Amino acid sequence: MKKLFILLWLAAGMCILAGAAETPAPDRAPAPAPLKYIFYFIGDGMGFEHLTMTRDTGKAVAATAALDALPWRGTARTNNVEGTTTDSAAAGTALACGFKTRNGRIAMLPDGTHVDSIAKLAKFQGRAVAIITSDALNGATPSAFYAHSDSRKKYDEIARWLPVCTFDYLAGSRFNAGDETRAEVEQALRDVDYTLVTTREELQQLGREALPVVATHKWENYAADISNPAEFPRLADYTGKAIELLADNPAGFLIVVEGARIDWGSHANDAVATIGEVREFNAAVTKALDFFYAHPTETLIVVTADHNTGAPQLDGPISPDLLKDRRTHQFYAKALQASPTAEEDIRRLLDELRQEVGEEAEKKALEQLIASGKKELPSAARITAFQQARRDREFGIHWTTRGHAPAPVPVMAIGPGAETFAGTYENTEIPQKISRLMGIISPEH
Numbered sequence: 001m002k003k004l005f006i007l008l009w010l011a012a013g014m015c016i017l018a019g020a021a022e023t024p025a026p027d028r029a030p031a032p033a034p035l036k037y038i039f040y041f042i043g044d045g046m047g048f049e050h051l052t053m054t055r056d057t058g059k060a061v062a063a064t065a066a067l068d069a070l071p072w073r074g075t076a077r078t079n080n081v082e083g084t085t086t087d088s089a090a091a092g093t094a095l096a097c098g099f100k101t102r103n104g105r106i107a108m109l110p111d112g113t114h115v116d117s118i119a120k121l122a123k124f125q126g127r128a129v130a131i132i133t134s135d136a137l138n139g140a141t142p143s144a145f146y147a148h149s150d151s152r153k154k155y156d157e158i159a160r161w162l163p164v165c166t167f168d169y170l171a172g173s174r175f176n177a178g179d180e181t182r183a184e185v186e187q188a189l190r191d192v193d194y195t196l197v198t199t200r201e202e203l204q205q206l207g208r209e210a211l212p213v214v215a216t217h218k219w220e221n222y223a224a225d226i227s228n229p230a231e232f233p234r235l236a237d238y239t240g241k242a243i244e245l246l247a248d249n250p251a252g253f254l255i256v257v258e259g260a261r262i263d264w265g266s267h268a269n270d271a272v273a274t275i276g277e278v279r280e281f282n283a284a285v286t287k288a289l290d291f292f293y294a295h296p297t298e299t300l301i302v303v304t305a306d307h308n309t310g311a312p313q314l315d316g317p318i319s320p321d322l323l324k325d326r327r328t329h330q331f332y333a334k335a336l337q338a339s340p341t342a343e344e345d346i347r348r349l350l351d352e353l354r355q356e357v358g359e360e361a362e363k364k365a366l367e368q369l370i371a372s373g374k375k376e377l378p379s380a381a382r383i384t385a386f387q388q389a390r391r392d393r394e395f396g397i398h399w400t401t402r403g404h405a406p407a408p409v410p411v412m413a414i415g416p417g418a419e420t421f422a423g424t425y426e427n428t429e430i431p432q433k434i435s436r437l438m439g440i441i442s443p444e445h
């Protein structure tokens with residue numbers, strides 16, 4: 001069955017190439033020999049402005065220094081198969097498998113056909129494969145690389161694909177499933193020889209003999225959160241360890257890294273959380289870039305995003321002073337809910353906000369909050385998000401939606417063949433370009 005999917009995938013790739021026969025695309029130029037080491041970074045929700053607003057928050061060097069060092073630039077369109085704004089499942093499928101599909105689908109076409117990801121094809125080539133995320137391992141984006149489902153919300157079903165994916169290194173926050181399913185999946189992973197670790201210390205001690213590895217952690221915090229313990233595992237830790245464990249594989253590797261919480265911070269319209277996550281993402285790219293400088297003729301790094309979340313507009317350079325407030329909306333919400341005077345605090349905040357919120361959309365949302373009164377205690381997160389919006393406005397950041405936006409996203413690349421990522425194209429072309437450089441689709445086609 002798997003072969004069928006590969007053939008289908010190859011056939012689709014060739015059809016696309018055949019369609020381009022009259023106007024040769026730059027990526028039809030002879031490709032170099034298949035590259036050994038491939039990094040594929042996906043910033044979830046990361047639009048151009050997310051990079052801009054993060055850049056100036058660095059001190060001696062830009063906070064996006066590694067991303068800025070990638071010389072080849074392109075732009076990818078992200079809409080789903082219906083031509084509407086994508087979610088992370090349809091975009092994940094596009095970026096992992098090279099096919100547009102409907103929102104909610106994980107590596108599955110609208111008619112139910114399974115499509116294979118470049119990670120699966122890389123594995124068939126003998127490469128070592130790592131999937132790393134700051135989300136749960138069965139979140140929509142990472143799932144598109146190893147699972148198939150008609151709904152991203154079928155977390156248990158998706159998690160059950162993990163033990164059969166045969167990938168070498170899986171890292172992220174604890175997978176999202178009921179206790180019973182989690183125990184069942186963990187046992188199934190052990191049964192096929194995965195080493196499971198749950199702390200940063202355990203991860204650091206692992207050697208190659210531990211492979212295959214599943215590294216998870218229990219925190220759902222933002223990287224910027226002031227309350228994070230020292231052992232909070234960073235995306236760069238997971239990425240660095242993957243490089244260390246997989247670099248000796250004779251057929252090379254494909255390392256996929258998702259900066260998932262850029263999207264979360266942007267949904268909450270919280271610039272502190274968002275910028276912290278872009279910085280975290282940049283730190284992970286730094287690890288790849290260090291490896292690139294040691295292996296420049298054999299390594300490709302591609303960075304992109306699945307969609308734009310929050311569509312922020314910026315008045316100008318963002319002062320690093322913004323990050324002095326390391327209290328994200330998540331932190332405030334937890335503190336507010338834990339407070340013995342929670343109800344009083346929320347009413348006071350609502351009063352303050354009612355007086356100063358001027359924008360129509362926010363007014364409406366605020367009225368709904370006020371109307372629901374005390375019942376709204378659990379949605380303290382929403383109230384604190386309004387506080388964040390107030391702070392962000394003071395720093396010249398204006399979020400224009402709490403959802404995803406259809407704006408195209410950046411593509412950045414370095415390495416042999418990286419010039420093929422210049423231009424503007426559909427996001428489905430990104431895995432097709434990568435697969436050509438990996439030698440999966442022959443450059444002669």
Ligand SMILES: [Zn+2]
Pocket residue numbers: 045088263264267309404
């Ligand atoms: Zn989102």
